[in-house]
Structures are given as structure tokens and as C-alpha cells.
Amino acid sequence: MEDQLSDRGKRILEAVIEDYIQTAEPVGSRTITRSHALALSPATVRNVMSDLEEMGLLTSPHTSAGRIPTDKAYRLYVNSILEARQNLTAGKRDEIRRRCRMAGKDPAEVLKEASRLLSSTSSYMGVVIAPRMAANLFHQMEFVKLSSHRILAILVSQNGTVQNRLLEIDEEIAQEDLVRMANYLNGMLQGLTIGQVRERLLAELQSEKVQYDSLMKKAIALSEQTIRTDSAEIFLEGQANILDQPEFADAAKMREIFRAFEKKSTLLDLLDRSMQAEGVQIFIGTESPLLKMEGMSLVTSTYLTGKDTVGVLGVIGPTRMGYGRVIPIVDYTAKLISRMLEGE
Amino acid sequence: MEDQLSDRGKRILEAVIEDYIQTAEPVGSRTITRSHALALSPATVRNVMSDLEEMGLLTSPHTSAGRIPTDKAYRLYVNSILEARQNLTAGKRDEIRRRCRMAGKDPAEVLKEASRLLSSTSSYMGVVIAPRMAANLFHQMEFVKLSSHRILAILVSQNGTVQNRLLEIDEEIAQEDLVRMANYLNGMLQGLTIGQVRERLLAELQSEKVQYDSLMKKAIALSEQTIRTDSAEIFLEGQANILDQPEFADAAKMREIFRAFEKKSTLLDLLDRSMQAEGVQIFIGTESPLLKMEGMSLVTSTYLTGKDTVGVLGVIGPTRMGYGRVIPIVDYTAKLISRMLEGE
DNA sequence: GATTAGCACTCAAAAACTCAGAGTGCTAAC
DNA sequence: GTTAGCACTCTGAGTTTTTGAGTGCTAATC
Numbered sequence: 001m002e003d004q005l006s007d008r009g010k011r012i013l014e015a016v017i018e019d020y021i022q023t024a025e026p027v028g029s030r031t032i033t034r035s036h037a038l039a040l041s042p043a044t045v046r047n048v049m050s051d052l053e054e055m056g057l058l059t060s061p062h063t064s065a066g067r068i069p070t071d072k073a074y075r076l077y078v079n080s081i082l083e084a085r086q087n088l089t090a091g092k093r094d095e096i097r098r099r100c101r102m103a104g105k106d107p108a109e110v111l112k113e114a115s116r117l118l119s120s121t122s123s124y125m126g127v128v129i130a131p132r133m134a135a136n137l138f139h140q141m142e143f144v145k146l147s148s149h150r151i152l153a154i155l156v157s158q159n160g161t162v163q164n165r166l167l168e169i170d171e172e173i174a175q176e177d178l179v180r181m182a183n184y185l186n187g188m189l190q191g192l193t194i195g196q197v198r199e200r201l202l203a204e205l206q207s208e209k210v211q212y213d214s215l216m217k218k219a220i221a222l223s224e225q226t227i228r229t230d231s232a233e234i235f236l237e238g239q240a241n242i243l244d245q246p247e248f249a250d251a252a253k254m255r256e257i258f259r260a261f262e263k264k265s266t267l268l269d270l271l272d273r274s275m276q277a278e279g280v281q282i283f284i285g286t287e288s289p290l291l292k293m294e295g296m297s298l299v300t301s302t303y304l305t306g307k308d309t310v311g312v313l314g315v316i317g318p319t320r321m322g323y324g325r326v327i328p329i330v331d332y333t334a335k336l337i338s339r340m341l342e343g344e
Numbered sequence: 345m346e347d348q349l350s351d352r353g354k355r356i357l358e359a360v361i362e363d364y365i366q367t368a369e370p371v372g373s374r375t376i377t378r379s380h381a382l383a384l385s386p387a388t389v390r391n392v393m394s395d396l397e398e399m400g401l402l403t404s405p406h407t408s409a410g411r412i413p414t415d416k417a418y419r420l421y422v423n424s425i426l427e428a429r430q431n432l433t434a435g436k437r438d439e440i441r442r443r444c445r446m447a448g449k450d451p452a453e454v455l456k457e458a459s460r461l462l463s464s465t466s467s468y469m470g471v472v473i474a475p476r477m478a479a480n481l482f483h484q485m486e487f488v489k490l491s492s493h494r495i496l497a498i499l500v501s502q503n504g505t506v507q508n509r510l511l512e513i514d515e516e517i518a519q520e521d522l523v524r525m526a527n528y529l530n531g532m533l534q535g536l537t538i539g540q541v542r543e544r545l546l547a548e549l550q551s552e553k554v555q556y557d558s559l560m561k562k563a564i565a566l567s568e569q570t571i572r573t574d575s576a577e578i579f580l581e582g583q584a585n586i587l588d589q590p591e592f593a594d595a596a597k598m599r600e601i602f603r604a605f606e607k608k609s610t611l612l613d614l615l616d617r618s619m620q621a622e623g624v625q626i627f628i629g630t631e632s633p634l635l636k637m638e639g640m641s642l643v644t645s646t647y648l649t650g651k652d653t654v655g656v657l658g659v660i661g662p663t664r665m666g667y668g669r670v671i672p673i674v675d676y677t678a679k680l681i682s683r684m685l686e687g688e
Numbered sequence: 689g690a691t692t693a694g695c696a697c698t699c700a701a702a703a704a705c706t707c708a709g710a711g712t713g714c715t716a717a718c
Numbered sequence: 719g720t721t722a723g724c725a726c727t728c729t730g731a732g733t734t735t736t737t738g739a740g741t742g743c744t745a746a747t748c
Contacts, residue, residue, distance in 0.1 A: 028740050041692050046741070064699045064740045105494075105510040140488055144500050150449075152504050156488050160496055160510045166449040239583075240602040249595050251587065258584040372711050385721050390712070408711045408728045 005055070005076075011038065012048050013057055017069045017077050021320050024246045026066030071285040071319065074297070078282050078323050088328045096121065096329070100336055107161050107305065107341055112235045114313060114337050119238025122326050124317030125261075129271050130233040131309040134195035136161055141185050141223060143178040151178070153226040157194060159305055159341065165226045173218070181219035193308070198227050234264050234271075245318045247295055257296075271312045274300040280331050285319045295319050299326050301334035305341040313337065349399070349420075355382065356392050357401055361413045361421050365664050368590045370410035415629040415663065418641070422626050422667050432672045440465065440673070444680055451505050451649065451685055456579045458657060458681050463582025466670050468661030469605075473615050474577040475653040478539035480505055485529050485567060487522040495522070497570040501538060503649055503685065509570045517562070525563035537652070542571050578608050578615075589662045591639055601640070615656045618644045624675050629663045639663050643670050645678035649685040657681065 005013070015036040019027040029042040029049060038045070049067055052058045057073040060066065069077070088096075096117060103113035111128045118126030137158035144152040149172065155163045173181075188204075189197050201224045204210055210217050239261065248254050260266060270288060274281045283298040299321070300314030313334055315326050349357070359380040363371040373386040373393060382389070393411055396402045401417040404410065413421070432440075440461060447457035455472045462470030481502035488496040493516065499507045517525075532548075533541050545568045548554055554561050583605065592598050604610060614632055618625045627642040643665070644658030657678055659670050 026740090030740075042740095043692050043694095043742095044690085047691090050742080060741085062699060063742095064697085064738090066740065105512060106508075107510075139490065142486060142488075142498075144484055144486075146483065146500075146502065146504055150504065152500055152506065154486075154498060154500075154506065156490075156496055156498075158490065160490055160494065162496065162498065162506070162508045164450075164506045166451075166504045168449060238606075240599065240606050243595065243599040243602060251593050251595065251598070254595070254598065255584065255587040258587060262582075262584050370711090374711075386711095387713095387721050387723095388719085391720090394713080404712085406728060407713095408709090408726085410711065 009048055009052060012045060013052055013069070013073060014077065014080075016049070016052075016058065016067060017073060020069055021322055024320060026061055026068050028066035031066070071287065074284045074319060074323075075287075078284065078327075081324055081327060082280070082282075085331075086324065086328060088332050092121065092329070093332065096333055096336060100333075100340060105160070107159055108233070110337065110340060111233075111311075111313075112237075114333060115235035115237040118313065118315050118329065118333055119241060121329050122315045122317065122322075123238075123241055123244075124315050124321065124326070125239055125242060126235075126237045126313075127267065127271065127316055128235045128313040129268065129311050130161075130235075131305055131311040132195075132232055133157070133161065133163060134193065134198070135306070135309040136194050137306065138189050138192050138194055138197050141182050141189070141226075143182055143222065145173070145175050145178055148172045151222065153222060155194075155223075155226055159309070163226070165229075167222055167225055169222075177215060181215065181222070184216060185219055185223055194227065198224070201227065232268055234268060236261060236264070236267065242317065245320075247318050247320065270298070271300060271314070274298075274314075275302060275310055275312050278302055280327055280334075282323070282327070297321050299323070299330050301330050303334040303338045303341075305338070353392055353396060354424075355380075356389060357396055357413070357417060358421060358424075360393070360396075360402065360411060361417060364413055365666055368664060370405055370412050372410035375410065415631065418628045418663060418667075419631075422628065422671075425668055425671060426624070426626075429675075430668065430672060432676050436465065436673070437676060440677055441680060444677075444684060449504070451503060452577065454681065454684060455577075455655070455657075456581075458677060459579035459581040462657065462659050462673065462677055463585060465673050466659045466661065466666075467582075467585055467588075468659050468665065468670070469583055469585060470579075470581045470657075471611065471615065471660055472579040472657040473612065473655050474505075474579075475649055475655040476539075476576055477501070477505065477507060478537065478542070479650070479653040480538050481650065482533050482536050482538055482541045485526055485533070485570075487526050487566065489517070489519050489522055492516045495566070497566060499538075499567075499570055503653070507570070509573075511566055511569055513566075521559060525559065525566070528560060529563055529567055538571065542568070545571065576612055578612060580605060580608070580611065586661065589664075591662050591664065614642070615644060615658070618642075618658075619646060619654055619656050622646055624671060624678075626667070626671075641665050641667075643667070643674050645674050647678040647682045647685075649682070 012032065015032045016027050019031060019035065029045040032038070032045050033040060033042050049058060053060070053067065057070055057076070058067040059070055061068065099113060099117050100110065103110045108130070111130055115126040115128040139158045140156045142154040144154065146152055149169055151167045151169055151173070153165050153167055189200065192200060201220050204220050205224060210220060239258070242248055242257065243254065248257060280299065280301045285295060285297060288298065295318055296316060297319045298314060298316050300312050302310050302312055304310055314330050317326070356376065359376045359382070360371050363375060363379065373389040376382070376389050377384060377386050393402060397411065401414055401420070402411040403414055405412065443457060443461050444454065447454045452474070455474055459470040459472040483502045484500045486498040488498065490496055493513055495511045495513055497509050497511055533544065536544060545564055548564050549568060554564060583602070586592055586601065587598065592601065624643065624645045629639060629641060632642065639662055640660060641663045642658060642660050644656050646654050646656055648654055658674055661670070
């Protein structure tokens with residue numbers, strides 16, 4: 001009928017969504033009049049709900065059940081929340097802060113704790129993706145000789161992230177040479193990001209002057225090996241939490257979900273795209289076509305650990321998720337993590 | 345009746361167990377005579393089964409269902425398997441070897457891949473515990489200055505394991521001093537295990553001569569901080585696999601299990617005790633009182649990565665597990681991992 | 689004209705019931 | 719010692735019944 005949502009319609013839709021979020025049961029006209037103190041009779045509500053259904057905002061699983069919000073309705077609802085963002089209670093805030101502090105200073109530790117924290121405060125799944133190594137600032141490289149044919153290469157970036165790799169070599173290299181190699185490289189690579197370092201090394205490997213100096217050639221080849229892989233680290237915590245959600249009570253659904261999250265790559269793809277935009281983003285149900293995440297939603301935010309090093313963290317839960325509660329949690333956590341890791 | 349298990353009894357018990365492992369259904373006298381070509385009538389089998397029940401080796405969920413082996417029966421069965429150990433097929437063996445090679449050289453990578461491998465070849469859960477750092481041989485220590493008040497300490501052990509830790513300091517230390525400190529420590533700690541290193545550092549910290557040299561005091565304090573934590577790394581893979589097991593089809597059970605494995609510490613406690621004995625060990629159902637692992641069994645083996653560095657790996661699955669298949673897998677994997685990580 | 693009371697109708701989920709079949713234990717025959 | 723036969727038991731699958739929450743429509747009401 002009327003394509004525009006009336007104020008009353010909006011209020012009732014909200015009521016349906018909130019009830020449904022709480023109970024996970026289709027909600028009927030009766031329930032709404034009782035719990036939400038609208039001065040309306042069930043019959044009126046029914047009429048409005050019928051309109052809402054017409055507009056594609058509600059569906060009913062069957063004739064004689066209550067109604068359920070569609071993804072479209074959630075989208076509307078979430079947008080209105082995003083506008084009128086409420087703040088976290090001081091208590092929650094403190095708890096988050098406290099637990100972040102606890103984690104210590106090591107970036108990996110902090111991120112892991114953040115993921116745990118997201119999971120436990122939201123009671124859904126917490127997920128954190130570490131920034132790509134490539135964007136980190138190079139700080140130093142070391143070669144440690146373990147035995148005649150094994151070298152451990154250690155790559156340290158400015159923010160304290162460490163990447164190490166065991167290399168096999170054909171020809172023994174003296175420890176002094178290793179030190180010299182490292183010094184040479186450290187001089188050359190100062191101030192670059194890891195990504196740039198990689199390019200530089202590849203370029204250098206081609207260049208003529210290096211061809212003549214076999215030690216330097218080796219050095220560059222070794223460091224190139226070290227730096228080659230850039231597997232994004234991903235922390236997924238609280239998987240068991242979603243087992244408590246009634247919509248996944250049946251075994252088949254559960255299995256599907258767990259299988260999906262076992263391959264971290266799918267998750268990575270999904271979160272990678274929210275790295276573009278800044279701030280809180282929300283993907284509802286099938287809005288993210290990557291995963292056939294029937295009935296799952298994703299609340300993410302980007303965080304920064306340096307000028308250009310951006311990571312993503314967030315909460316994965318059922319579409320029927322307490323957005324009003326989760327959004328500020330994600331938002332605040334992202335900001336806190338940024339502050340913790342960036343400021344130093 | 346007769347407390348001694350007759351040969352026939354043993355054969356029938358085995359038949360019950362094997363059928364049950366396959367089908368997860370209580371097995372009746374009929375089924376056994378059909379599938380296992382014992383020249384016996386169902387009635388006879390029934391009599392024998394009745395005896396077995398008397399002995400506490402079988403139970404029936406109710407009067408008119410078939411019978412199910414008890415933990416005691418599994419124990420018997422497993423022991424007989426352990427005696428007459430069969431070998432892996434060449435195919436499986438090759439597959440395991442191939443995948444281990446793939447993982448590269450980094451110890452952590454190898455162990456993670458081993459866990460994945462255990463899970464996928466057994467189709468249960470794979471678990472690997474890295475040897476305690478304490479037993480590793482100290483190789484070298486480095487301090488990298490990140491900013492005026494932040495130092496990255498890197499601890500390398502002989503086998504290529506790296507442990508690093510971000511330290512905050514009150515007073516700036518020059519990079520040269522850091523190098524000197526590292527040199528001093530590396531000289532002092534050569535040849536010790538990480539565990540001994542820790543003791544030595546604590547002792548040194550007390551000793552008088554150190555009190556006078558503030559730099560050395562700092563060095564020791566810093567390295568002591570680095571080495572303090574020894575959190576055992578644990579790789580648990582293929583959790584989704586157990587979702588396929590019919591005995592965990594119902595949601596409540598699943599939840600319980602996932603919750604239990606979420607805290608890695610329980611798992612750690614459990615596996616720690618199998619570190620004592622050497623070789624393959626099997627814990628059936630409630631034999632391991634630590635976890636109230638109703639219906640779960642554990643097949644483990646120790647592996648070595650050095651003279652005294654012993655880790656544990658294994659498979660966790662339902663009590664109704666294909667022991668005959670799993671045991672050689674665990675055994676072979678443990679030996680292979682030992683060979684890969686020890687030999688160098 | 690919007691709202692609401694009233695009522696017939698619908699449908700899923702729960703409860704109650706039926707029944708076939710797998711399995712047992714016992715007894716008597718081989 | 720083994721087996722055929724039989725009465726008995728119990729679960730699980732399938733059906734039917736019942737219940738109750740909820741709807742949509744119509745007519746009365748504000």
C-alpha cells in the first residue's frame with residue numbers, strides 16, 4: 001500500500017524485531033500490545049503488521065504463527081541504531097579496558113585477547129584479523145645460525161611484530177658473515193614498509209651490481225625467502241557460544257557453520273572487504289554473498305596500529321543479534337585497540 | 345560364571361565391538377551370526393553374550409535392544425590390538441609422509457600440520473602439544489630496541505623455536521649496551537636448557553657480584569622476564585569432525601564437548617600425564633578422570649624433538665573409535681615427527 | 689475514518705496412541 | 719553343548735487427536 005513507513009509502523013516494526021531478538025520465536029500481535037505499552041489493540045497491530053508484511057519487512061513462517069523480521073527489516077533497524085548510537089555503560093567499558101590491559105604488550109597477545117573479549121562480552125563469536133604484515137614498518141632483520149646448514153631468519157617490524165623462518169642452506173656461512181649481511185640489509189631497508197621491502201629485494205636481486213657480490217646476493221635471497229609469505233593472522237574465539245543460539249540447535253546447521261569457519265580463508269575473504277571502509281560496518285544475513293551465511297550477521301570495525309596498518313575486528317552472530325548491544329562493543333573495542341597499539 | 349574369557353567368548357566380544365564401531369547401533373545375536381561367519385546359531389551367541397554381560401563387558405540399553413560394549417570391553421579389545429599391531433598400508437604411510445614434508449621446516453608449522461593430518465586421516469580430532477620450552481636447548485638471545493622505552497627480546501633455542509616478548513623499560517638503554525648485554529648472556533648460558541637458564545638467571549640475580557654492575561643486573565632482569573612464561577602450545581584440529589559422529593548428534597552433548605575443549609588447559613592437563621610413559625597410550629572413556637569425557641577416548645603417543653624434549657600428539661574421538669585404524673596412524677605420525685624434528 | 693471486539697478458520701507442535709520389528713530369555717528337543 | 723521355538727518386552731516410527739497461538743475478516747464503536 002503506502003510505500004512510506006508511518007511512524008506507528010516503525011514503532012511496531014521495532015517492537016517485533018526487539019521481541020524476536022529476545023525470544024527467537026515468531027511474535028504475534030498480542031505479545032506486542034502487552035509488552036510494549038502501545039495504546040493499541042491487537043487488531044490494529046495486526047492490520048499494521050499486515051502492511052509491513054506487504055512491504056517485505058515481515059514474514060510469517062506459516063499462517064497461524066507470529067511474524068519474523070526479514071533481512072530488510074533488520075537493515076532498517078540497524079541503520080536507525082547507527083544514527084542514534086547509544087554509548088556503552090561505564091561498567092562494560094571498564095571491563096573491556098581492564099581486560100585489554102591485562103593482555104600485556106605483545107601485539108599478537110593483545111589481538112587474541114581482544115577476540116576473546118569480543119566473544120565473551122557479546123556472547124557471540126569474536127573475530128580479529130591482524131593487519132597485513134606488508135603494511136608494517138620494517139625495523140630490523142637478524143640471521144641466527146643454528147647449525148651448519150640451518151639458519152633462522154628473524155624479521156622485526158616497528159610495532160614489535162616478529163616473523164621468523166627457518167632456512168636451509170647448501171653452503172655454510174660464517175656467523176660474522178651473517179651479521180654483516182644483516183647490517184647491510186638493515187641499512188638498505190630502513191624506513192620502508194614490509195611490502196616495499198619485498199619489492200625492493202626483488203628488484204635488488206635483478207640488479208647487476210649484486211650479481212658480483214656473492215655474499216650480498218645470498219643475503220638478499222635469504223631475506224626474500226623470509227619475507228615471502230604473508231599469511232594474515234586471524235583470531236576466532238567463542239565458537240561454542242553460537243551453540244547456545246536456538247536457531248542452530250539442530251545438528252545439521254551446526255555442522256555447516258563449523259565447517260564453514262574451519263577454513264579460515266572464507267572468513268578472511270569476508271572480512272577483507274570491510275577493510276575498505278572505515279568504522280563500524282554491518283552485514284546482515286545474505287547481504288554478504290561470499291559466505292552462504294544463512295541466518296548469520298557480522299558486525300565489524302576497522303582498527304589502526306599505525307599510519308597505514310589497518311586490521312578488522314568484529315562479532316559474528318545470528319542475524320537475530322542484539323545489535324544495539326553489540327555495535328557499541330565492537331566500536332569501542334576497535335578504538336581501544338587502536339589506541340593501545342597505535343600510540344607507541 | 346566363569347571369570348576367564350573363553351576363546352569363543354573373545355571372538356564374539358570382538359565381533360560385537362567391531363560391529364558396534366561400524367554402525368553405532370546396539371548389536372544383536374542375529375547380526376553377529378550373519379556378518380561374522382561363526383558357525384553358531386543366534387541362540388548360542390545369546391548365551392555367550394549373556395555371560396559377557398555378567399562379566400561386565402557388555403550392556404544393553406534396554407531389554408529388547410542389542411548389546412553395547414562397556415569401557416572394560418574396549419580396554420580388552422585395545423590391549424589385544426596393541427599386542428598384534430598391524431601396520432599401516434603403504435598408501436596411508438605415503439600420504440602422511442608427503443603431508444609432513446609439505447609443512448616445511450619451522451617446528452610450529454610442522455606440528456600444526458601434524459595435527460591437521462591426524463585429524464583428517466583419522467577423521468576424528470587431531471591434537472599436538474609442543475614440547476615444553478623448558479626442555480629445549482638455549483641457543484641465543486637478542487635484544488632489539490624498538491623505541492626509547494620498548495625493547496623486543498628474542499629467545500632462540502637450538503631447534504629453531506623462537507619466543508619473543510615485548511618489554512617496557514623505564515630508562516633508555518643504548519643499542520650497543522643491548523648488544524653487550526646479549527653477548528654477556530649468550531656466553532653465560534651456552535649449553536643450558538631453557539629450564540636451567542631460568543634457574544641460573546634467578547640465582548644470578550641474587551648473587552652479589554651482579555649487584556654492582558647495573559647493566560648486567562638489567563640484562564639479567566630483562567632476560568628473566570622474557571623467559572618467565574612457558575605456555576605450552578597446543579594444536580587442536582578438526583573439531584568439526586566429531587559433529588559427524590552419531591553419538592554426538594544431539595545438541596546438548598555437542599555443546600558440552602565444545603565447551604570442554606575451548607579451555608585448552610583441561611586438554612593440556614589430560615595430555616600432560618601421557619608424557620610420562622613412552623609410546624602409544626590409550627585412555628578409554630572415563631579412564632581419564634580428569635575430563636568427564638563421557639563417551640570419548642584418546643589415543644596418544646609421545647614424540648621427541650631432542651634428547652629430553654618430549655611432546656605428545658594424538659587423536660581424540662568417540663569411545664566407539666576405529667582403534668585398529670587409529671593406533672597405527674598415531675604411532676607412525678609420532679615416529680615421523682620425531683625423525684623430522686630430532687635429526688637436525 | 690480509524691479502531692476494536694468478536695468469531696471462524698488455520699496450522700504447527702505436543703500429546704496420546706498404535707503397531708511392527710528387533711531382540712531377549714527360557715524351555716525343550718536334538 | 720547346541721539349537722529351534724515361543725512368549726514376552728520394549729523402542730521407535732508412524733498416525734491421530736488435541737491444544738492453543740495466531741490470523742483475517744466483518745461488523746460494531748468511538
